[in-house]
Amino acid sequence: MTDLNTLLLHCRSGFEKECAAEITARCAEAGIYGYPQFEPSQAYVLFICYEANGALAAMRTLRFRSLVFARQWCACLSRLDDLPAHDRITPIAGHVAGLPQSSELMVEVADTTEGRELHGFARKFGSALAQSLRRDGLLLPRKQRAEWRLQLFVLDGRTCWLGVARIDNSSPWPMGILRLKFPQQAPSRSTLKLEEAWHYFIPVRRKDEFLSGGMTAVDLGAAPGGWTWQLVKQHMFVIAVDNGPMNADLMESGQVEHRREDAFTFAPPKPVDWMVCDIVDKPARVTELMLQWALNGWCRNAMFNLKLPMKQRFDEVERCLEYLQRELAAAGIGYRLDARQLYHDREEITCWLSLNQAG
Template structure:
């Protein structure tokens, strides 16, 4: 049966639950956070805390409840008992998204044993609604068709075992960075379109970073890609009509090297500094985290770029000192717009997306 206490939660990539819990407590977004299942973190955050944008959260899961049932029929009945009072009073269009937490983890197989059960849960719940809650069903809009720009009630059902799920029912709210959460389908993981010409996997990191920030290079803008080889980030910018200085001693893929808007500079990416301010600086080099932040610090001191996307790589999964150093850098340069996220395509790294 559904428990009566209401909590707030977050979805994160598998393996990053402890880092997310520590971050939420350290930033005073709430307290008593714990992980009931891989990829899911639950705690007692305030409504104000929900407006904080955690680095390690991939999705918001507000006003959530635990639901259990021995069979799928029991689970549907318990889910209905939890949601009926909410849907009966709801004046807005509503939609429902059923999934397992590893939807937000690339290449995860942890929840393979639940493959197909999320879709079955959604199907059976909608059948129950059609039979017993037709009036509430009139406001339902399919997840793939709902207008993301209009107010709605978003129901998320996260299945973590055959007879155990967490459900969230909440209106969307605006975070401190101005983004609306919980995210809808356009921000779903893996939403970056496949490109058979992408030189490497890192191409998808930059595309996701732009998608998250909602800003992209424009035609004719000048970008510098530090440590560019084999050309994943350079290729992403070239596709959008930008002109790119790709800085690396190593080779670029031929279709990147030969692009008319690509200038391959055979120099040390860590030491490179443009003669005049450029529109974008990109950096995905494998160097120590404080060295990467030192590089960004120099670029900001020189006012060498207007926008940047920088990946800070680290070992282990407890990057508290790195987060502190990033915040110090933000304060030092008074960066007005900075998003710091562990993205879907990130591994042991954090992505910084900034504009000055």
């Protein structure tokens, strides 16, 4: 098998440093050593493993969903340069033969202005490449199950990265981006952050368990109501906590009670199914607030954002999440905690804390 010692990780532009620090730390914890390479604002990071096929070992050992800053990843060959414009498929096909067998091809570009301009070319070329590989037996029939997915990351018309990703340990969406349409009735675009979080964190098979009509919720820092709108859409009854005004149409739903109170001192009259929080404050202070709700048993689930500082963002995330986990464990509270910088997040990450579950 061809040596796959390079991990390629997609991330939000401007967060390459955090993505690189995280994959370096997680790989070292698993006994996989190497070094990261990236350029500012290129929206992807390379991690070069010292050992042969180290990238494959990482994909088999690390849990992709445990990574906060990586949107997508794959184990790659060395970069393919100077592909002939008259026939790019033949040299790529020659490398595919040495990769783990796959039944599907995912073609990706960087989430940058330059990358988005390549979308049309990448889509058409990917379709032609898949047809050729399938015809030559280098890509399994569509209905045949395989452990791996073939991935092609296009840098320009003559340069690309070729690799594979485990289907059950990577994002199902190209570049790890779930495309959502902004609902015109929603009070603010922040509504997409909560919608994406539910799609990402909650398995489809368990949606009715976590999101069903008649549930109760609290939205801390709710105004003007972007996240409350999502809760109402799920037919929940919501206490919206904010000193600012709520959207008038949202209040007419009859499902929202507006409390003009400080979100950091508010206590619910009784426990609720969901607490959501998109407050702009220091991540350590928001983490302390989330811990208070968990220790007091005020909610079953919490979805919250941590707004990150300009510097030491990865370190701040590590401190906040480790503190929350340590305190919950010390209190004997069962929990599940997941975190991710979602596509609709900006200088923040989104966390899901589900209580009374195995971690």
